[in-house]
Amino acid sequence: MKKIISVVNQRQGAGKTATAVNLAVCLGLMEKSTLLVDFDPQGDASACLGVTPEQTSGNGIYQALAGRRTLADLERDTDFEFLKLVPAGIDLFAAEAEASAMAGKETFLRDLLAGADNADYVVVDTPSSMGFLTVSALAAAHVVVVPVQCHREALLHLGYLLKVVAKVRSGLNMGLRIGAVVFTRCDTMEDAYARVDADALKNMSSSVFVTTVAKFDGLQGPVAAADIMAKAFEDYFDLAARLIQE
Structure with a gap:
């Protein structure tokens, strides 16, 4: 059975797309068959894998949401053998407006991803907001990964996000759970404790897996394509291994 992982944070600059x-x-x-779904109209995840907005015109995830194309039609190969991409497109901006008057709109993505039969894992990148697209990604997911900036104020915004996750769990997706909270651009947990509210972080760590990803200032794109020896790559790899073990 495939596992759907939605990466969510309503704040820009949290390292969500990375x-x-x-x-x-x-x-x-x-070597896990993986599908990356770019569910953010900005298309940053697509760009990270070399797909430009011009290339996704009429060929993005919105076409599947609208029933014009199948998900399989939209899958693109990437430079990584076991990874495929369903890109976003500018037309995805229309999804929230068009879906707002339709009953059951929040389950569109879940219903669509049910057909991703060839994937072991589906990773969904979401917009930096809590609108229809993000709620749909939460309704579709088995696991949520929450990247946050490594500073004190980030925990305040995290509290709001966790309330949204709890609301989706109670109404749309009873199986939804938080797989990890990831402090980005933060070398170690000791660094995280020094930069945020230590007591709040300790309380959160007792119920949720919390980890860090080191700062990486390479070119836009996957760390693995730039420096497989980087600490950031090791951190992301460890995160993936943790999610596989669950």
Whole structure:
């Protein structure tokens, strides 16, 4: 049975897309058949894998949501053997407006991904907001990965996000759980404790897996394509291994 992992944070700059892309790449490097779904109209995850907005016109995830194409039609090969991409497209901006008047709209993505029969793992990158697209990604997921900036204020915003996850769990997706909270651009847990509210972090760590990903200032794209010896690659790889073990 495939596992669907949605990477979510409503704040820009949290490292959400980098986490989604690198997690998907690492799962692929472990020879797990992986599908990365770019569910953010900005298309940053697609760009990280070399797909531009011009290339996705009429060929993005929105076409499947609208019933015009199948998910399999939209899958693209990547530079990584076990990783395929379903790109976003500018037309995805229309999804929230068009879906707002339709009953059961939040389950569109879940129903669509039910047909991803060839994937062991599906990783969904989401917008930096809590609108229809993000809620749909939560409704579709088995596991949520939450990247957060490594500073004190980030925990305040994290509290709101966790409340949204709990609400989706109670109404749309009873099996939804938090797989990891990831402090990005943060070398170690000791560094995280020094930079955020230590007591709050300790309390959170007692019920949720918390980890860090080191800062990496390479070119845009997967860390594995730039420096497989980087600490950030090791951190993403360890995160992928943890999610596989669950």
